Amino acid sequence: MTSEMIGKILERQRRYYKSGVTIPxxxxxxQLKKLYAAIKKYENEIAAALEADLGKSAYESFMCExxxxxxxxxxxxxxxxxxxxxxxxxxxxxxxxxxxxxxPVPYGNTLIMSPWNYPFLLTMDPLADAIAAGNTVVVKxxxxxxxxxxxxxxxxSECFAPEYVAVVTGGRAENAALLDQKFDxxxxxxxxxxxxxxxxxxxxxxxxxxxxxxxxxxxxxDASANLSxxxxxxxxxxxxxxxxTCVAPDYILCDSKVKDELIAxxxxxxxxxxxxxxxxxxxxxxxxxxxxxxxxxxxxxxxxVVIGGESDExxxxxxxxxxxHVTCHDAAMGEEIFGPVLPVLTFDDFDDMVDSLKDEAxxxxxxxFSENKDQIxxxxxxLSYGGGCINDVVxxxxxxxxxxGGVGESGMGSYHGKDGFFAFSHVKSVVDKKTWMDLPMRYxxxxxxxxxxxxxxxxx
Numbered sequence: 001m002t003s004e005m006i007g008k009i010l011e012r013q014r015r016y017y018k019s020g021v022t023i024p025x026x027x028x029x030x031q032l033k034k035l036y037a038a039i040k041k042y043e044n045e046i047a048a049a050l051e052a053d054l055g056k057s058a059y060e061s062f063m064c065e066x067x068x069x070x071x072x073x074x075x076x077x078x079x080x081x082x083x084x085x086x087x088x089x090x091x092x093x094x095x096x097x098x099x100x101x102x103x104p105v106p107y108g109n110t111l112i113m114s115p116w117n118y119p120f121l122l123t124m125d126p127l128a129d130a131i132a133a134g135n136t137v138v139v140k141x142x143x144x145x146x147x148x149x150x151x152x153x154x155x156x157s158e159c160f161a162p163e164y165v166a167v168v169t170g171g172r173a174e175n176a177a178l179l180d181q182k183f184d185x186x187x188x189x190x191x192x193x194x195x196x197x198x199x200x201x202x203x204x205x206x207x208x209x210x211x212x213x214x215x216x217x218x219x220x221x222d223a224s225a226n227l228s229x230x231x232x233x234x235x236x237x238x239x240x241x242x243x244x245t246c247v248a249p250d251y252i253l254c255d256s257k258v259k260d261e262l263i264a265x266x267x268x269x270x271x272x273x274x275x276x277x278x279x280x281x282x283x284x285x286x287x288x289x290x291x292x293x294x295x296x297x298x299x300x301x302x303x304x305v306v307i308g309g310e311s312d313e314x315x316x317x318x319x320x321x322x323x324x325h326v327t328c329h330d331a332a333m334g335e336e337i338f339g340p341v342l343p344v345l346t347f348d349d350f351d352d353m354v355d356s357l358k359d360e361a362x363x364x365x366x367x368x369f370s371e372n373k374d375q376i377x378x379x380x381x382x383l384s385y386g387g388g389c390i391n392d393v394v395x396x397x398x399x400x401x402x403x404x405g406g407v408g409e410s411g412m413g414s415y416h417g418k419d420g421f422f423a424f425s426h427v428k429s430v431v432d433k434k435t436w437m438d439l440p441m442r443y444x445x446x447x448x449x450x451x452x453x454x455x456x457x458x459x460x
Contacts, residue, residue: 001168003177006138009166010181013109013136016163022106022134025084029077031131034159036073039066039124042155046120049147053119054241055286055317064241065121068398072125075400075417076132083132083421091431098433104425106134107208108184113175113198115190116144116288117244117338122189122212123152127165129420135185136164140178142190143171144288183207185424189246192336192409210413210423212246213406214336217365218357219249219393220379222350223257225369230391231265234342234369235273237393239320242285243340247365247387247394250337251326253353256346263324263344267307270320278319279312287316287339296339299332308340350375357383362408367393386410 021027039046046066050056056064084104091100110130114123123141130137139156141149146169153167168174179186179201188198189212202209219238221230238249254262274281287293293316300309301323308321318340326332326343333343347353366385370376376390386406387396397404397416405414415423441452 001170001174001177003180006168006174006177006181009138009162009168010109010183012163013138013166016161017106017108017136022136022164025081028080028084028132028134031160031164032073032077032080032128035124035128035131035155036070036077038155038159039070039073042151045151045154046148049145049151050120052147053116053145054244054288055284055315056241057283060241060283060285061120065118068121069124069128072400072416072420073128076128076421079418080132080421083418084134095431095433096439097437098431100429100431103428103430104133104422105428107424107426108135109138110135110185110187110424111138111140111178111181111183113140113178113186113188113190114142115246116142117241117246119145119148120152126187126189126415126420126424127156129415130187130424131165133421133424135424137166138178138183139165139167140175141167141169143169185209187415187423188212195411210405210415211411212404212413212415213364213409213411214246214338215361215363215406215410216250216333216336217247217363217367217385217388219252219367220353220369221252221254221258221262222368222370222372222375223255224371224375225258226371226391227258227262227265228268230369231262231269232273233392234367235266235269235320237367238342239270239274239284239340240394242287242317243320244285244288244338245394246338247397248338249342249365249367249393250363251333251343251345254344254346255350256348259324259344259346263306263322266322266342270307270322274320278308279310279315279317284317287318290316292339293318296337296341299335299337299339299341301326301330301332304330351378354378354382362386362406362410364406364410365389365394365396384408 047058047061050061086101086103088101091098112126141152149169156165156167182205186202186209192213195211195213278284304323304325306322306324308319310319321341323343326345362384364386366388368379369391389396400417403414403419404416405411413423
């Protein structure tokens with residue numbers, strides 16, 4: 001799609017938004033219901049597209065993508081009326097007589113740029129939030145997941161007129177053309193490198209943006225942890241979607257006293273969950289493309305592999321892999337892994353380990369497996385990260401009751417549920433001043449001792 005075509009889409013959306021049709025809450029809820037019905041209608045086609053792009057099973061597709069989207073839409077249908085309502089706030093005596101309130105309003109014309117690893121979830125979740133907040137939307141799905149982009153375009157074109165919600169497919173040229181346009185708000189999910197480019201473009205036009213990025217999310221296992229349960233949950237979260245999850249445990253930081261036992265439990269769980277030959281498991285996904293397949297192979301040090309390491313170039317699959325004796329100088333620790341490779345590092349002193357994490361880039365997620373309340377308290381209070389779990393992984397993002405987002409290098413802003421509604425809204429502060437009374441002490445000429453005393457009384 002050319003830059004001129006994209007400009008025409010946005011111009012039509014500007015006119016549509018200016019007409020005010022998206023503002024009534026009843027309209028927003030009606031659109032959310034249409035979207036919900038269409039997703040239910042095409043549930044099988046969505047699953048087939050995700051299998052084609054990422055090798056996901058139908059079960060995993062519903063658990064991690066379609067089901068979560070339906071849950072978010074349902075939440076928004078139930079809560080949009082409440083979120084959109086103006087909220088009265090306290091008015092100071094100095095502003096008597098008036099009524100003060102905060103009023104959420106849509107940003108207007110918005111852009112959603114989504115990634116390839118959870119292509120349906122990470123497109124439709126923010127779309128539901130944008131619709132609930134009353135915006136028009138241009139959706140740009142990833143070119144790396146073409147089958148899912150096709151079904152997304154089919155659903156959206158069936159539900160909405162393009163002047164309300166439009167889909168732009170394509171690659172880098174289309175991304176650049178979209179970022180050259182002046183939107184009122186941009187929502188981006190993807191890598192830190194592309195996130196920097198998005199922020200450079202939005203900064204030029206002072207456009208607000210939410211960036212959902214990634215990073216190296218540590219998984220801490222201390223000596224008090226239930227190792228068999230920790231291994232079971234780590235294996236599930238790390239190798240879900242073949243490791244291509246932005247909040248997957250990127251590496252393990254394990255107390256050296258329990259490292260060998262933990263690795264033994266990891267080996268046991270990989271076999272239990274994926275079988276003796278994971279590359280033959282039809283429910284195990286695949287790497288998105290050859291480029292990322294080769295990148296991941298470059299991160300594997302065969303001398304340090306203690307579990308897995310096998311790969312199949314024909315199917316773009318890499319077996320669940322664990323590496324031991326890893327240091328910060330290994331290739332796997334130089335970038336976000338984003339694949340089924342799990343390095344294990346150790347520590348001898350918990351407090352020193354926590355202090356060292358304070359010097360690292362702020363991750364999107366952090367996980368701690370521990371039964372030690374003091375150590376849990378220290379990690380949750382002192383370390384800065386987007387979100388995480390105690391004694392589990394990944395599941396903190398699977399709820400509309402909590403916002404999800406990064407901090408620092410892992411992103412800015414959050415969404416899901418209420419946070420999602422307000423991510424796509426501007427909250428105006430308004431004072432409705434009454435005309436039947438006008439207190440005189442703020443006006444010139446100043447100097448009256450009576451008004452001076454009265455002003456001090458009102459401002460106390």
